[in-house]
Amino acid sequence: MHLVEFSLTKPSGAPDAAADAVLRALWEACESGDGLEHLRVHTGRSGARGVAFLLAPDAAGAVARCRELCGRALTRSAGLAGWELARPTTV
Numbered sequence: 162m163h164l165v166e167f168s169l170t171k172p173s174g175a176p177d178a179a180a181d182a183v184l185r186a187l188w189e190a191c192e193s194g195d196g197l198e199h200l201r202v203h204t205g206r207s208g209a210r211g212v213a214f215l216l217a218p219d220a221a222g223a224v225a226r227c228r229e230l231c232g233r234a235l236t237r238s239a240g241l242a243g244w245e246l247a248r249p250t251t252v
Contacts, residue, residue: 162198163223165249167231168210172243180204183211186238187230195226208244224249 171178180202191197196216202209213230217223231246 163215163217163220165213165215165223165227166210167213167227167249168208168247169231169235169241169244170208170247171241175243177206178204178209178240180209182240183209183234186234186241187213190230190234190237192230192233195230196223197226197230208247 169183183202183204184200187200187202188197197213198216199214200211202211213223213227215223215226217226228246228249235241235244235246
């Protein structure tokens, strides 16, 4: 299992999002191949930061899975419209 830190930034002037709303968006975007075991999220004025515990063959694979999961959540969740993935930025 690998731990991957991530952060999401929200657009200037966008309303704050509660941590449970961000968690819900991430879990709803989760697919069986993601290997997601656990999530923790903290929200603030600039967006959210968190950690994902993922099953993956190596650290690079876990980072790639985290990026894909966050990307799907940002695309699918109306509550996160305009938000962006700030990290992890590379595999």
